[in-house]
Amino acid sequence: MAKKPLGPVRRAFSPWDDPSEQPFIEFRNITKRFGNFVAVDNLSLKIYKREFHALLGGSGCGKTTLMRMLAGFEAPTEGQIFLEGQDLAGVPPYKRPVNMMFQSYALFPHMNVEKNIAFGLEMDGLPAREIKSRVHEMLSLVKLEGFAKRKPHQLSGGQRQRVALARSLAKRPKVLLLDEPLAALDKKLREETQLELINLQEQLRMTFLIVTHDQEEAMTVADRISVMDKGRILQNATPGEIYEQPNSRFVAEFIGDINVLDGQVTKKENEDVQMFSSVLGDHLDVRYPTPASVGDHAALAIRPEKMRISFDKPAHPGTNAIQGEVWDIAYMGDVSIYHIKVAETETLRAIVANTTRLVERPITWEDQVWLSWDSDAGVILTR
Amino acid sequence: MTDPSLSSTGITRSETVPAPRYQPEAPENAPTNPKGGWGRFAFICVPYLWLLLFFLVPFVIVAKISLSEAAVSIPPYLPVIDWSRGLAGLWEAAERWSLDNYIWLTEDALYWQAYVSSLQIAFLSTLLTLLVGFPIAYGMARAPRSWHPTLVMMVILPFWTSFLIRVYAWIGILKSDGLLNQTLITIGIIDEPLVILNTSIAVYIGIIYSYLPFMVLPLYSSLEKLDTTLIEAAEDLGCPPWKTFWRVTVPLALPGMIAGCFLVFIPAVGEFVIPDLLGGSSTLMIGKTLWVEFFSNRDWPVASAVAIVLLVLLIIPITLFQRHETRRNEGDV
Ligand SMILES: Nc1ncnc2c1ncn2[C@@H]1O[C@H](COP(=O)(O)OP(=O)(O)OP(=O)(O)O)[C@@H](O)[C@H]1O
Ligand SMILES: [Mg+2]
Numbered sequence: 001m002a003k004k005p006l007g008p009v010r011r012a013f014s015p016w017d018d019p020s021e022q023p024f025i026e027f028r029n030i031t032k033r034f035g036n037f038v039a040v041d042n043l044s045l046k047i048y049k050r051e052f053h054a055l056l057g058g059s060g061c062g063k064t065t066l067m068r069m070l071a072g073f074e075a076p077t078e079g080q081i082f083l084e085g086q087d088l089a090g091v092p093p094y095k096r097p098v099n100m101m102f103q104s105y106a107l108f109p110h111m112n113v114e115k116n117i118a119f120g121l122e123m124d125g126l127p128a129r130e131i132k133s134r135v136h137e138m139l140s141l142v143k144l145e146g147f148a149k150r151k152p153h154q155l156s157g158g159q160r161q162r163v164a165l166a167r168s169l170a171k172r173p174k175v176l177l178l179d180e181p182l183a184a185l186d187k188k189l190r191e192e193t194q195l196e197l198i199n200l201q202e203q204l205r206m207t208f209l210i211v212t213h214d215q216e217e218a219m220t221v222a223d224r225i226s227v228m229d230k231g232r233i234l235q236n237a238t239p240g241e242i243y244e245q246p247n248s249r250f251v252a253e254f255i256g257d258i259n260v261l262d263g264q265v266t267k268k269e270n271e272d273v274q275m276f277s278s279v280l281g282d283h284l285d286v287r288y289p290t291p292a293s294v295g296d297h298a299a300l301a302i303r304p305e306k307m308r309i310s311f312d313k314p315a316h317p318g319t320n321a322i323q324g325e326v327w328d329i330a331y332m333g334d335v336s337i338y339h340i341k342v343a344e345t346e347t348l349r350a351i352v353a354n355t356t357r358l359v360e361r362p363i364t365w366e367d368q369v370w371l372s373w374d375s376d377a378g379v380i381l382t383r
Numbered sequence: 384m385t386d387p388s389l390s391s392t393g394i395t396r397s398e399t400v401p402a403p404r405y406q407p408e409a410p411e412n413a414p415t416n417p418k419g420g421w422g423r424f425a426f427i428c429v430p431y432l433w434l435l436l437f438f439l440v441p442f443v444i445v446a447k448i449s450l451s452e453a454a455v456s457i458p459p460y461l462p463v464i465d466w467s468r469g470l471a472g473l474w475e476a477a478e479r480w481s482l483d484n485y486i487w488l489t490e491d492a493l494y495w496q497a498y499v500s501s502l503q504i505a506f507l508s509t510l511l512t513l514l515v516g517f518p519i520a521y522g523m524a525r526a527p528r529s530w531h532p533t534l535v536m537m538v539i540l541p542f543w544t545s546f547l548i549r550v551y552a553w554i555g556i557l558k559s560d561g562l563l564n565q566t567l568i569t570i571g572i573i574d575e576p577l578v579i580l581n582t583s584i585a586v587y588i589g590i591i592y593s594y595l596p597f598m599v600l601p602l603y604s605s606l607e608k609l610d611t612t613l614i615e616a617a618e619d620l621g622c623p624p625w626k627t628f629w630r631v632t633v634p635l636a637l638p639g640m641i642a643g644c645f646l647v648f649i650p651a652v653g654e655f656v657i658p659d660l661l662g663g664s665s666t667l668m669i670g671k672t673l674w675v676e677f678f679s680n681r682d683w684p685v686a687s688a689v690a691i692v693l694l695v696l697l698i699i700p701i702t703l704f705q706r707h708e709t710r711r712n713e714g715d716v
Contacts, residue, residue: 073615093618106616110634119630120620171620 013223014238015048022085024049024207025070025175030079032065032231039065041231042079052201052208054218056254057228063211064103065231067177070209071100083175094123099173101181103211105164107152113139113163114148120171138166141196143189157184165193169200178210182217194221215255219243227251243303248383252301257337259307259348260381261300265292273380275300279346284320285375292382299381306377307350309338309363314372321372324348326365338363340371442694449687450480460683484688494672494689498696501669504583504658505651508590512647513640515591516598520639521632523599524606535603538596550589550660557585557661581663589657590647597646605639606632641708649697669693 015021023046032040040062047053055063068074070081072093081088088096099120107116117138121131139145142162152160161184168176181197182190198221201208212218218225219239226236227250235247246252249260266283267274273286275298284300292298308314313321324342331354338350350371363369451460462479465472488494523534541549556562557580564576579585609632617627633640655670662668669689676686 071615071619073619092623093615094621094623098619100616100619102612102616104610104612106610106612108613108616108631119617119622123621123626167620 013050015051016046016224021048023047023082024051024084025209026082027066027070028080028082030066030069030076030081032062032069032074033077039231040069040076043231043233045226045233045236047207047209049207050201050205052198052210052221052223054222054225055209055211055228056213056215056218056225058254059213061228062231063228064179067100067179067209067211070175071098071177072096097174098177099168099171099175100177101164101168101179103179105152105160107160107163107167109152112149112151113144113155116152116163117167117170120167124171134170138170141169141200142166142193158186158189161185162193172204172206175207175209178208180211180213183213190217191220197221227254229254245379246301246381249299249301249381252379252381257304257349259302259304261302261346261348263298263300265294265296265298265380268292268294272375275380279343280322281343282322284378285318286378286380287318287376288378288380290380290382292380296382300378301381302348302373302378304337304349305335305351307348307371307373309340309350309352309369309371311363311367311369313370316374318375319372320375320378321370324369324371326363326367326369329361329365336361340369342371445687445690447480448683449484449685449691450482451684452479452481452483453682453684458683459681484684485692487685488688488692493667494669497667497669497672498693500667501652501654502696504586504590504666504668505648505654508587508594508651509644509648511587512591512594512598513644516595516602516643517640519595520599520602520606523603524609531607535600538599538603541596546593547656550593550656553585553589553592553661554580557588580661581665583662583666585661585663586658586666586668589661590651590654593657594647594651598643601642601646602636602639605636609635645701649701652697653693 025045025047027043027045030040030043031038043062043066055066057063065074069076070088072088072091075089083096083098108119111119114135117135118131121134126134135148136145139148142165144159144162144166147155147159147163152163155163161181165178165181168178178197182193185193194217197208200206208221210218210221222239224236224238225242226233227242228234229250235242235251237245242251242255246255246258252258252260261277261279261284263275263277263284265273266276271287271289273288273290273292275284275286276282277284277300286300290298309326322342324340324347326338327341327347328339330337330339333354335351335353338352339347340350341347348371448460451462453459454461462476464476468475519538523531523538526534554561558564559576559578559580561580563579564573567573568576579588613631613635614627617631618624622630653670653673654668655674658666658668658671659674662671673686673689673693676682676689680686
């Protein structure tokens, strides 16, 4: 199979940094209650035109509810939603330029794949020829060309998901809401579809709001990520910021793996902070802008890939080094994760890339090693 | 066989179980096994036995009577098969059977008119029952979950009173100085009482009222199963609610609609009590004709012929329709 030419280079895109830019979608102080239960709690969020925004969060944190309010199936208990500056209150779902891909797919069981995809186009009153070509285009996008005449019950779970995706894409809405669109696909197809989604979004200049449980997926596709918990957004930032500068323990632990050490600030000079960790019984240096002041309790968080292990104590200034014993090694293929016991009750993780094909590793179980990291590798978490 | 996932999970059969040793154990629930075979056979047979006993046998008896000739005797027809003489008796009787009664039905326009009028009345009242029943079933299905048992109970509740008494009660409501007319006159909507009783309108009212539960229940059961996210999906794709109703709700409720229509139409065609009590002499229905033949004229053979023709009239189109439906559902693979 011939390789497709690569798409255009993804340009830097950051309208949220531009104060003159108007948000395309704005949730303003949205609260949604079901009886006494607060599903969405005084949430505000601005999404910009052509942004690919991901909602990330545990099950039941209110992601679907947020989308349903934007699509018009649920009215906010308090607050307003704006689309292009227009208040959406009272606009029925069928008049909103928003399409949603349902978490449960919601394919029409009495229509075949083709009819399902054509449904929204027929509603727009497109000419039959155009509908046909658009349906065909969508079918080839989701690789279901041979399945046009099948009914939904004659498809596999992953195929149904792709039909649902095709149906929501077919209308090329201004805003596309995707509720876990790729969860049922295998890894390869999922990665392909992710790239297709990105390409499509660039081509059609649509704004995407995607819900996913897969943080890697969120990192891959999204311009910005909102991490949600209990109906609130904890952090809304680019994937890089979310990963490197998480603003809270929840965000830090939700995205990727991280070592967290509780401690107390003992010295502070601008960004140069010294913390005392009672578990390690040691002072640690960090360079990180933090509101915490001397005497405050805070946590130091370091990603495992930013940790090094060695037999000899590293001598650079500005490097933290603690001694420990190799407790466990998890071989992942590309990398190995070393669990280093640094105190009776504490192990820290370090990731080492497997740069050679050696099965015999120089550092192995029960070795006494030094675990070190640079002072600008860590993050101070105050909540 | 070439599925790579099978071999990767290690459940390739040839690896784990040597084929020749496995085979003798295989036919565990094959029909040769007397226990499993008979059990299944009996299970399948029960409904057929039931049909044979309570449908086919009576049908054959009625068909036989329809070929006989009316007579002043007990039973009131001839020939009577003399079973004491075995097959010879049957043969003797069979030689005297004739199709005269059927020919008679075609000669008297009364029967033909009664059939047509019955089908017309049944058709129209089925349609009206559907129109009345759909909103009721829809409302029930959309009501809060916790109400459903109560609502279903309310639909079934009228069955706890005798059918005859309920139809009788309508006489009291519809007659010229009945409840309906008195109410309308008191309110001042009409000055003269409406003539409803002993017209076909009263028959329609009676049929719709009596058969409504048979329409509502199957409709409710298919509407209740309808996933509300489908409605949302349609609206999301730009379909206004009334269009969603026609494009999503109705097609998905179709099985319930068809079942309900059959359950109303079939008994309504042969209905006797309602036209007799509410329709007066002006309404012609085959059920009444049948009654008159049986009990007033004591002409069992003609009455039987009327019944057989009615059955054929109903069964043929229904079978054709159902075959068409099955084919349509399997068709677009
Ligand atoms: N119609 C409703 N009535 C009552 N509670 C509801 C309703 N819809 C949602 N909830 C509750 O609101 C909370 C948020 O639900 P939501 O569907 O938005 O979660 P989610 O973040 O999409 O979760 P998941 O990742 O599992 O899909 C849940 O606790 C849920 O039980
Ligand atoms: Mg959800």
